[in-house]
Amino acid sequence: MIESDAFVQALQDIGVDFFTGVPDSILGGIIAELMERRLYTPAVREDEAVAMAAGAYMGGKVPAVLMQNSGLGTSLNTLISLNYIYQQPCILIVSWRGQGGKDAPEHLVMGEVMEPFLDTMKIPHRTLTEKTAVEDLRWLAETFMKQRIPVALLITKGVVKGLHP
Amino acid sequence: MQSRAMAMAALMELLTDQPVIICNGFPSREAQKIADRPTHFYMIGSMGSAAAIGLGVALAKPKKQVIIFDGDGNVLMGMGTLATIGALKPKNFIHVVFDNEVYGTTGNQPTISNVVQLEKVAKAAGYVNVERVREREDLVYEFKDMLKKDGPSMLLVKVNEMVEDAGRVMLDPPDITKRFMNAIQ
Numbered sequence: 001m002i003e004s005d006a007f008v009q010a011l012q013d014i015g016v017d018f019f020t021g022v023p024d025s026i027l028g029g030i031i032a033e034l035m036e037r038r039l040y041t042p043a044v045r046e047d048e049a050v051a052m053a054a055g056a057y058m059g060g061k062v063p064a065v066l067m068q069n070s071g072l073g074t075s076l077n078t079l080i081s082l083n084y085i086y087q088q089p090c091i092l093i094v095s096w097r098g099q100g101g102k103d104a105p106e107h108l109v110m111g112e113v114m115e116p117f118l119d120t121m122k123i124p125h126r127t128l129t130e131k132t133a134v135e136d137l138r139w140l141a142e143t144f145m146k147q148r149i150p151v152a153l154l155i156t157k158g159v160v161k162g163l164h165p
Numbered sequence: 166m167q168s169r170a171m172a173m174a175a176l177m178e179l180l181t182d183q184p185v186i187i188c189n190g191f192p193s194r195e196a197q198k199i200a201d202r203p204t205h206f207y208m209i210g211s212m213g214s215a216a217a218i219g220l221g222v223a224l225a226k227p228k229k230q231v232i233i234f235d236g237d238g239n240v241l242m243g244m245g246t247l248a249t250i251g252a253l254k255p256k257n258f259i260h261v262v263f264d265n266e267v268y269g270t271t272g273n274q275p276t277i278s279n280v281v282q283l284e285k286v287a288k289a290a291g292y293v294n295v296e297r298v299r300e301r302e303d304l305v306y307e308f309k310d311m312l313k314k315d316g317p318s319m320l321l322v323k324v325n326e327m328v329e330d331a332g333r334v335m336l337d338p339p340d341i342t343k344r345f346m347n348a349i350q
Binding site for chain 2: 004016044051053056057059077080082086
């Protein structure tokens with residue numbers, strides 16, 4: 001399991017210096033670490049978070065947005081009619097609820113369709129694993145800077161340490 | 166009551182190099198026609214997001230006073246952002262809302278801002294200064310005052326439904342981003 005502080009440090013090391021989002025239990029440890037480092041600006045909705053990220057990017061920051069995968073649905077229009085077409089890159093740290101059909105009912109559909117959904121939205125994505133973490137982060141940094149669009153790193157349960165081990 | 170374009174022109178006369186985020190629909194088209202400045206960020210989609218984009222700029226650039234030109238339909242759509250701004254209290258944030266009580270770009274369907282007073286919602290959410298104005302001299306007076314004060318501030322301007330004959334935003338979205346970024350560095 002990846003420690004939350006190591007994960008946050010790795011994001012800072014690739015240049016991310018603006019963090020916003022809406023919490024999820026899988027992301028609890030990461031958000032706690034970000035708050036401890038006074039790096040986290042909470043949003044009330046995921047579409048608001050990606051719009052804040054767009055503004056922060058234009059102000060010279062390298063933004064990341066944390067969200068549960070349900071938030072991809074909420075932020076769809078903003079992602080494609082703002083961040084994507086205006087070429088405002090941001091890193092999406094998305095928790096994969098409903099993966100493998102094992103979760104509460106409200107997560108099952110998005111859990112199943114999330115990857116094809118991201119493909120349809122033309123958002124490059126990759127799923128973080130402990131073994132490939134260094135490569136995953138490198139891919140994230142390169143894709144994000146090269147394509148200047150939102151890029152998603154998917155976090156499954158138990159890969160990054162949560163609040164309650 | 167004055168038109169939005171007249172009110173907008175009066176405010177633009179008081180602005181120099183401040184970043185201005187302008188909401189989608191007619192407001193961006195009118196702003197481009199009145200004075201196209203590199204410090205303008207014209208939204209063409211993502212309705213409801215003007216204040217959130219402006220908040221991101223304001224947090225990233227705390228020494229710049231960030232101005233939002235918004236509409237009643239846009240504010241109603243992204244009303245949660247009033248709470249985010251009220252809680253974070255960015256001092257460098259001035260939120261101008263041109264309130265014509267209709268969705269103008271889609272054919273003047275009524276919004277609900279005739280009933281819901283948006284500056285009162287902003288005040289309740291934690292905005293420091295809020296004013297509602299109708300006449301040009303009050304608009305200029307209050308905006309000048311807000312430029313001198315710490316925010317977040319909301320200036321709600323009641324305007325009529327008249328629309329300036331203005332074409333679509335001519336710049337490509339990636340060029341709007343680049344030009345705006347260079348201008349506010």
